[in-house]
Amino acid sequence: MDADTTDLDADEQTSPSTRRAFLTAAAVGGTAIGLGTVPGAGQTEPERIELGGDTPGWVGRAPADIEGETNPTLTLVPGRSYEVVWENVDGQPHNFVVRDGDGEDIVRSEIISEEGATQTVEFEATEAMAEYLCEVHPTTMLGDVSVEEQDTPTPTPDADEEEDTETETETEDDDEDDDDDAEPAFESDLVEEQVGDVASLTLDLGDRDEMRVSIGSEAVNYLTSFTVVDGSDDGEVTIELNTFVAGSGDDPGVSAADEDDEIRDVERELVGIDPSLSSAPYPVEASADGRVVAESLLVLQPRETEGAGAGVAPRRADTTQSEDFAEAVTERRRVAVGDWAVLRVDASGLYATLDEAADLRSDEYGYDLTIEEADVINRSPMGVPLDEIALVTDAENDRFFAAVDSDRFDVDQPYEATFTITDANPYVADGEEESVSASFRTVERTATIDAEEPVSVPTGEVTLSGTTTVAPGTTLTVSATGEGGDEFLKIARPTVEADGAWSASLDFSDVAPGTPVTFEVVGLSDQIEGEVSEE
Template sequence: MTRTRTSVVLIALLVVSATTAGVTGAAMTSAKSTSQAQDQGLDEVPADSGEVFWQGQFLRFTAGEGNTSEVWSIRRVQNGQVGELATEVLLGGNGTAVFATSNLDGRYVVVDENGQPVVIQDGNVVGVGSVGEASFEIAQQSLNATFGDTVVQNDDSPESQTDLRVQSNRAGYGLTLLSEQLSASQLADVFQSVEVRDGSAVVTRNVSGDDVLDANFTGVEPGTYNVTLITDDGTARAETAITVVEPVDGTASLSNRTVTEQRGDVARFNVTFDGADRATVTIGSRQVGYLSRFTVVDANGDGVATVALDTFRAGIAPNGTGVSVVGEDELTDFQMVTDPTPGRLDAATYPVEVFVGATRSDVGSIRVTERSTQGIQIWTAPDRANVGSAAQIAEVATQNQTVANQDWAIVQVQASGLYSYVQNISDLNNETTGLSMNLTRVGEINQPAQDVPLEEARLIVDESGNQFFLVLDSNTLEANRTYRANFTISAANPYVSAGNQTSLVANFTVVERDLSFDRPIEVPSASGATISGTSTAAPGTELTLEVANTDQNPFLKRQTVTISEGGTWEATFDFSDVPAGTNFTVSTNDPESNATGVVVGGGAAEAQATTTTTTEAEEETTPVGEETTEATGETDAATGGDETTTEAGGATGAETETPAAEGDTTTTTTEETTVEASAPAPGFGPVSALAGLVALLAGGAFVARRR
């Protein structure tokens, strides 16, 4: 019996102990929160129905001793009614509780143990009321701070003075200043309205919604200083920075004050130094949500430094400086004055300022616009051409969807906003940036499509031209097959909105490399004789033609010609030393081809030579008769004193009755008529006519006698 009674007592003690421990633990938690607030210098604020409090404050209320150890709650007001639970509190001695507001935002009520909203006045519960009567608001305080000047001097001059501008949606609050680089006493020396209290630099007056704290940095060591502002009740904080420099001589300017670049590209501008070797540069402003500050040093002493702003990386946390200096010059003391940007830099105009010492030396701007995707084209270039840059491609390439085997096949993609993150072939296929580039051999009957590895190509990036090129040696591709180039930028790209994916497609065909001659190959025995033809090789390809004969009249002639944009070519030779009727072989090595031809003395080739000569003579204002005679002399030499031609010149009217020599044409008859008109044939005149008449009469008498 005693043993049983003892057990009951022990159980009761354990229950009481557990209950007390729970209550004590909750009370200790509340006390701990209060202690932390006090340790941080954060005062408890009496709660009050109908008032506005600031997120981060600790609110206190008292419900009276009769409610000690009760658990009350703070609940959100939703649609004018008591809503979801925000937090619970345990009422300690005298029925007092303290709760934090760091996670609260909106309208709230304190609800008693019976679930009724209570009305609080100056921290004391005065009774139960409606939600409207009992509620209070927790608002988030905004706090921004910026120095009026980003750079100041440390001498005793007006350039050492500036102000710290504070903006907030709250009025009548206290501020404490902190800095990793400046002690509390140094901050008190710089700011006129600050003094040291309990080791902290505290503003000596309440701060209004928009306020100014005067500052003077005379005697402060050169450097960049971060200053943090914290409200006395811990509801908000802000950070800003300022650069202190020594007075210096010289100036620095921007050689290109306005720079325009697309989102995703790199904007560059030049800082030119005159009597100085360093300058402080700022890009952006608080108004556009991005502001960076850094020092540019002319390390190589050439008087110019090029600054590059990578619009893809700038402002992105944690290492998104996005600013660099090109070449041997240096960039130091980089600082993001504003918070990191939530995404890539937006399209906007970003101010640029240059300071030498504390003096603003020049201003400019970077205009960042939206990116775009324009088009895709196919080009070809001779296999021996240098295509290592966009400028070289522009000099030698021809737009063509047919590419001869061995020549360069060039895919041009015109698109901006890529060149911060597209530098290598591998960058063209990246899920993060939403890029896809592929080359496919188009499928045919019973022949599936086949991807061509892009490693076979060379990437040429032309950032200034907003384009890139894929250069392929067509020897790596199959002849007589069609290929498709496809470039896609999807909504995974940070600059492409959902549903605005863009794909560019272009086809080209690889053909055999060949050359053909215009037939028949007949050239006059004269200068200016032409041999022509066509080729599938890229326009601009140089051809070396050899014309040779190894028989009785051996000769070797060589000419270099260039294939035109239409794929045609023409070579000019001097055959004036080659007799008519001579056969020859004409050949090329690349593309390899050959054919036979013949030197002719008359016909179409001779007429072409005469017509050309006459035209040239007219242009030189040489008398027509003289030029025609000379041309005819060449014709006589070419025909080798043809017997038919000689007879045609020895009797009037013989032109229409004498059979044409082999290969002669109407043009030959015309030439003979021209000769007669310019120089009558010898053996004609009055005496000759009389002799002819006598002979005719004698012949008639002879015939009569025979009869």
């Protein structure tokens, strides 16, 4: 069935793989499928986890640290075997599924619906495991899986092992002798950054532990020198220069990217007269034994405010993970209730000062972000307070995202998001300001199935399709329920595509012709009635 085309835009994500191996499931429920069934080395019995399966959420029962918790985090050790025993508490259809970070099934059991029935699922923990859920109720029965290595004592080597260790150490020492002649060098002889951002310069120290570095010259009225110390013993130090504060004041704005490395003995020989460094080329030199042994050039370009756009991200997108969140954002002006409403601002020269949401409204930096109702008549528009805004910076691509949970917005009410930089900022001329904005509106969280009742489906594999208002990248649950004497429940988990379309495959090969069937996008669509036919 063809999907309806809308004006939605998004990054496409692939549906979960169906390739799986078999596991054992005891009691009611029969079989579970997953990866890995061999107990961990030295482990005689799998560790037991007990849960209650209830539509509002999984309830922890054992071990003691999860007892009574709703959707508790399951902390596992990679390579160790586990036995999850859960009871169907409310008589609704449930199963137990473990997925990786991409939404792909690793463990999946059969669906059981008898109240009081129990199911046992055994599996071996892997580092890919990220979450567990009920396939029928994925929005409420959903918890995290944390797979962590367990600290183990270091074994004492026997005499033969000590001899081997000594031989390896001698070999490593020989290799280090071979590197004694390594010359210091900057990773790049030209580094470009915008004023107001943090510039990074990586120096390979060769065979040295520390060196003297200078940035600037008399020609640019700025010169700072300092000693870099390789405390991490990796042979290099990455220097970070905060160009916003480096030009004046007490803070030299120089630090080491690695907390084990060190910047010390900073001397500011020339400090610019402007509050912040100007756009210009700044020579960079590394010296040893009184001579220059490595050179680079830091070019600071003028900063820019280029534009803005409205977007949406799935409700499970993590605003604390910059790269992952940026990939999850789709440009779109319609936001389904519960998804992230996102303002994307394309601007450089902000990321030495834009650290948290509170900085989005700063008299010191000249920043002002407003997200408020639009087209309001005879009253003041309602705005979003800063504590409800999540800031996600992507300095590498000169952009940031301001995200708000759209649950707090009124449905069908237009909103306007505006970011302004005033002349309080040293990079904006007196009496001027830079401003960008984007608008969006919230809509109900719905889905449709592209079919007219009654739907006639063949006994083989069938592809259903439709559209939804929820964010691209969201995983839906599509169900087909058999009625009458041939009861069944079939589930598919399609991912919403770039244009808001979805498609799901269901197999009716084992269903007798004439069996009534009801289709639904769980929690989002109306039910569609149909029948399995011979054709």
